[in-house]
Amino acid sequence: MTAALAAFERHLAVERDLSAHTVRAYLGDVSSLLGHAARLGRDDPGDVDLRTLRSWLANQQVTGRSRTTLARRATAARVFTAWLARTGRASADHGASLGSPKQLRTLPPVLRADEADQLVRNAADAADDGSPLGLRDAAMLELLYATGIRVGELVALDLDDVDRERNLVRVFGKGRKERSVPFGHPAARALDRWVTEGRAALMTDGAGGALFLGARGRRIDQRAVRTLVHRRIAEVPGAPDIGPHGLRHTAATHLLEGGADLRAVQELLGHASLATTQLYTHVTTDRLRRAYQQAHPRA
Known part of the structure; x- marks a missing residue:
């Protein structure tokens, strides 16, 4: 069991x-899972069959694990x-036939367009x-809102990842999958000011090629970005308390509310599955309702 677990770790x-x-x-x-299998007398990883897998998940459910946790463990x-x-x-x-409870997939609150504008202003x-x-x-903040990139992707950016001629940023997402994400002129201007006026004042020998630096002159970490986003959003009257993922x-x-194609949004966000992107469609019902009322003769 121990040897198999170590080899599996190397694989991941x-x-x-x-x-x-x-x-x-x-x-x-x-x-x-292996601990559960051992208690059932199965000491070899190859002996972990479908019955063992199901009893392990059932035990997890009895002990109060959430649907999200059960789905991840499956x-x-x-x-x-x-x-x-x-x-x-x-x-x-044997796990190919293992089912798992569907997650209750919900989205956190989002900013209205005027709240997002107030945030960056x-x-x-x-x-x-x-x-x-x-x-x-x-x-x-401009780049997070303009691109929708993850906070981990933001802090990993290097200077060479920004293409100012085409206003693109090269991002390495989950599984080191590379994608290019466009950004607009406001984000471009903010980036230019930071790189030409601000970055040199913070830079130390440990900065390397990092695009964004922390107060000590090294690559900024995710915690600092989350703290910043929460603090800035708290300054916007009536805005929900969201972090970088909320942005x-x-x-x-x-x-999507502006009419972007769902598959284009999938590419921009770096979602492996279109089903993940489709979660966002439920928050655009107001736009669909307005379009229906304007276009349908029996509305």
Whole structure:
């Protein structure tokens, strides 16, 4: 069991290039599964059959695990059993038939267009004094809202990832999948000011090619960005308390409300499945209702 778990960890980290956080989550889930199997007298990973998998999930449900947690653990189990079969450690992929409870997939609150505009305007006003941190914050907020990129993708950006001739930013998303995301003129202006006026004032020897720097002159971390977003949104009257991921949802919602194609939004956000992007369509019903009332003769 221990040897199989160590080999599976290498598979996740090296072959699939998953993030350290995802690797830890999968290993925790599979360790729980193997522990359950051992208590049932199954000491070899190849002996983990469908009955074992189902009893493990049932036990998780009895102990009060949420539907989201159960769905994630079922996914981890399926990845593990597929790997066992592919590497000859099991005679068959027993997890291929394993079902899991559907997640109650909901979206967090999003900003209205006027609230998002107020957010970036406030940041721009705060940057008028030319302070390096103010210029950086304005550029980060503009870019987050303009592109809908993840906070992890934002902090990983290097200077060379920004194409100012075409106003594109190169992003490495989940699984190190590369995509190019466009941004508009307001974000371009904020980025230019930060790079030409603010970045040099914070830069230290440890900055490297990082686009955005923290107060100590090194690549900024995700926690600092989350703190900034919450603080700035608190300054917008009536706005819901959302973080960087809420800005990502806001960008997607406003794109769809503006008439953007669903598949185009999928590409911009880096979603592997269109079903994930379709979650955003439920927040655009007002736009569809207005279009119906304007166009249908019996509205």
